[in-house]
Amino acid sequence: xxxxxxxxxxxxxxxxxxxxxxxxxxxxxxxxxxxxxxxxxxxxxxxxxxxxxxxxxxxxxxxxxxxxxxxxxxxxxxxxxxxxxxxxxxxxxxxxxxxxxxxxxxxxxxxxxxxxxxxxxxxxxxxxxxxxxxxxxxxxxxxxxxxxxxxxxxxxxxxxxxxxxxxxxxxxxxxxxxxxxxxxxxxxxxxxxxxxxxxxxxxxxxxxxxxxxxxxxxxxxxxxxxxxxxxxxxxxxxxxxxxxxxxxxxxxxxxxxxxxxxxxxxxxxxxxxxxxxxxxxxxxxxxxxxxxxxxxxxxxxxxxxxxxxxxxxxxxxxxxxxxxxxxxxxxxxxxxxxxxxxxxxxxxxxxxxxxxxxxxxxxxxxxxxxxxxxxxxxxxxxxxxxxxxxxxxxxxxxxxxxxxxxxxxxxxxxxxxxxxxxxxxxxxxxxxxxxxxxxxxx
Numbered sequence: 001x002x003x004x005x006x007x008x009x010x011x012x013x014x015x016x017x018x019x020x021x022x023x024x025x026x027x028x029x030x031x032x033x034x035x036x037x038x039x040x041x042x043x044x045x046x047x048x049x050x051x052x053x054x055x056x057x058x059x060x061x062x063x064x065x066x067x068x069x070x071x072x073x074x075x076x077x078x079x080x081x082x083x084x085x086x087x088x089x090x091x092x093x094x095x096x097x098x099x100x101x102x103x104x105x106x107x108x109x110x111x112x113x114x115x116x117x118x119x120x121x122x123x124x125x126x127x128x129x130x131x132x133x134x135x136x137x138x139x140x141x142x143x144x145x146x147x148x149x150x151x152x153x154x155x156x157x158x159x160x161x162x163x164x165x166x167x168x169x170x171x172x173x174x175x176x177x178x179x180x181x182x183x184x185x186x187x188x189x190x191x192x193x194x195x196x197x198x199x200x201x202x203x204x205x206x207x208x209x210x211x212x213x214x215x216x217x218x219x220x221x222x223x224x225x226x227x228x229x230x231x232x233x234x235x236x237x238x239x240x241x242x243x244x245x246x247x248x249x250x251x252x253x254x255x256x257x258x259x260x261x262x263x264x265x266x267x268x269x270x271x272x273x274x275x276x277x278x279x280x281x282x283x284x285x286x287x288x289x290x291x292x293x294x295x296x297x298x299x300x301x302x303x304x305x306x307x308x309x310x311x312x313x314x315x316x317x318x319x320x321x322x323x324x325x326x327x328x329x330x331x332x333x334x335x336x337x338x339x340x341x342x343x344x345x346x347x348x349x350x351x352x353x354x355x356x357x358x359x360x361x362x363x364x365x366x367x368x369x370x371x372x373x374x375x376x377x378x379x380x381x382x383x384x385x386x387x388x389x390x391x392x393x394x395x396x397x398x399x400x401x402x403x404x405x406x407x408x409x410x411x412x413x414x415x416x417x418x419x420x421x422x423x424x425x426x427x428x429x430x431x432x433x434x435x436x437x438x439x440x441x442x
Contacts, residue, residue, distance in 0.1 A: 015228030023232050025155045026218035027240025030069060032162045032299075033211040033306025035244055037116040040299060041272045043248055046202050047255020052179075054199055055186030055252055061203040062245040064428070066237060067421035069215045071399040071414075073233040076216030077226060078412035083216050084317045086402045094398070095322070101391060102315055105210065106360065110368030113304040114139040120297040123274045124290065132372050138301060143365045146308040150352050151221035154309050161302035166247055168295030173250035175284060176257040183253065200432055213395055214310030217317070221351075227412065258283070309352075312360045319356035389436040396426035 016023065046054045075086055087094035118134035129137070146154065191199060219233055258279055273296045281289035351357050400422040403414045414422065 015224075015226070016232065024236040024239050025159070026073075026215060026222050026224075026233075027069065027236040027238075028162055028243070029155055029158045029218050029306055030211055030215040030310070031065075031240040031244045032158050032165075032302040033214075033310060034065070034209050034303075035247065035299060036113070036303035037119070037273060037296065037300045038112075039248075040251055040296070042202065043251040044255035044259065044272065044276065046198065047252040047257075048259030049198075050192055050195060051256045051260045052182045052186030052252065053190055053192055054195065054202055055183065055249065056189045057199045057202040058248045058252055059187065059245060062241045062248065064203060064421065064425045065212065065244070066241045067418065068212050068396060068399065068425055069237050069241070070234060071403055071418065071422060072213060072216045073219045073237060074230065074412055075399070075402060075408065076219055077224065077230055077233060078409055079407065080226070082220075082317050083213055084314065084321065086407060087398055088321065089407060090398060090401060095318075097390075097394065098318060102210070102311065102318070102360075103363070105391075106311065106315075106364050107367055108371070109307065110139065110364040111135075111371035113142075113300070113307060114368065115372065116300040117142075117297065117304050119271065119274055120277075120293040120300065123277060124293050124297075135372050136369055138304060139365045139369065142301070142304045142308045143361055146305060146312070146352075146361060147358060150350060151218065151309070154305060155218075155222070157305060158302055161298040161305075162243070165295045165298040165302070166243060168291050168298070169247055169250045169254070172280065172288065172292055172295075173253040175288065176254055178253045178257055182256070183249075186252075200428060200435075203428060209307075210314070210391055211306055211310045214306075214314055217313040218310060221313070227409075230412075308361060308364055312357045312364070313351055315360040316351045316354050316357040319359075320354065389433040392429040393426055393433050396422055396429055400426060 043058060046058070072083060075081070075083060079086070084098070087098065114135035115131070117138035118131050121134045121138070122128070122131045128134075145157070149157075215237075219229075219236075224233060254276070258276070274293075277289045277293050277296070280292050400414070400419065402408060403412075403422075404419070405413075
């Protein structure tokens with residue numbers, strides 16, 4: 001895995017005897033990337049509709065994400081192979097699916113991420129540039145930052161953004177004076193009428209995107225390679241999703257106290273967070289509203305940076321293996337014996353410097369800008385929805401397959417708890433996949 005390792009990123013060439021707090025990082029990156037404005041709105045709406053009743057679903061969702069991220073990291077460390085290598089070993093169909101998915105997903109998500117990051121800026125500076133201009137600016141800033149910054153710089157920036165959004169959201173949650181008795185009661189699994197699919201969506205949606213598959217790549221970019229780093233990886237993963245859990249609970253508290261009790265409905269999509277800023281301004285003054293919009297921007301822009309970096313790493317691995325498979329005359333994307341990534345093939349020593357990495361960065365940034373000025377084509381919306389709905393079931397089931405097979409050393413294969421969590425996650429995402437496909441505008 002030398003091709004994806006950033007030397008010195010971990011501060012130690014060998015695994016430490018103890019998993020220390022100072023070593024954590026990749027988990028914060030993947031958790032922050034997965035929790036964007038859409039997740040904030042979903043959690044707020046859950047609080048506004050059902051109060052604290054679905055708090056248990058948000059907590060279970062964090063446990064599901066811990067199991068998925070741990071499985072991704074364990075595969076990379078235990079086998080010395082990337083996740084795409086593992087997928088390719090299951091058959092050529094995985095290469096075809098991932099190739100189509102990542103291109104369509106990147107095109108649509110790029111516009112979504114830029115728009116989401118632009119919304120709080122437009123609200124903070126109402127006399128400044130328009131929403132589309134801010135969207136283009138955030139996309140270009142993300143491009144330049146990831147283009148020139150390697151993983152350690154990305155991690156530091158993400159840690160700052162996570163700190164900002166965490167402090168802001170927890171502060172606002174404390175400010176609205178939650179009912180602690182109702183919060184504790186919300187941990188009991190109760191399903192109000194008509195809330196089943198909504199509860200499943202809350203479990204599966206918070207922090208669940210393609211960036212979960214990037215966790216193992218970030219683990220290696222941190223400098224962690226080999227089973228000796230397993231304890232550190234697991235601590236990193238748990239701390240990250242514990243932070244996410246506190247963050248999600250805080251958002252649900254805000255929704256329950258500010259919106260549910262007053263019967264205030266948010267506007268659909270990410271604009272609901274701008275609505276919430278106006279509610280906060282009315283209740284607690286413009287300073288609190290401004291602080292919340294800053295936290296909103298931190299959440300959205302951290303997702304943009306994380307996707308620009310993490311999914312480009314996945315694509316670089318994908319493209320590099322396709323090229324080497326063809327050069328060897330073997331099956332495209334076949335698992336290489338050396339276990340490196342695209343960066344090795346080009347001799348750059350770092351995947352961030354490869355042509356494939358930078359090409360996908362450009363794909364995430366410039367073509368999606370067209371969608372900022374045009375309505376999304378009907379066919380593209382359907383393709384994006386179908387491919388996106390199938391990704392999380394794909395991730396959960398392939399991890400279950402890989403980590404119970406001879407591809408994984410016996411001592412690092414799944415135990416009963418891991419199997420139960422991944423199987424439950426796979427079933428959950430299949431149900432959500434069917435529901436999402438049914439709701440598409442066919």
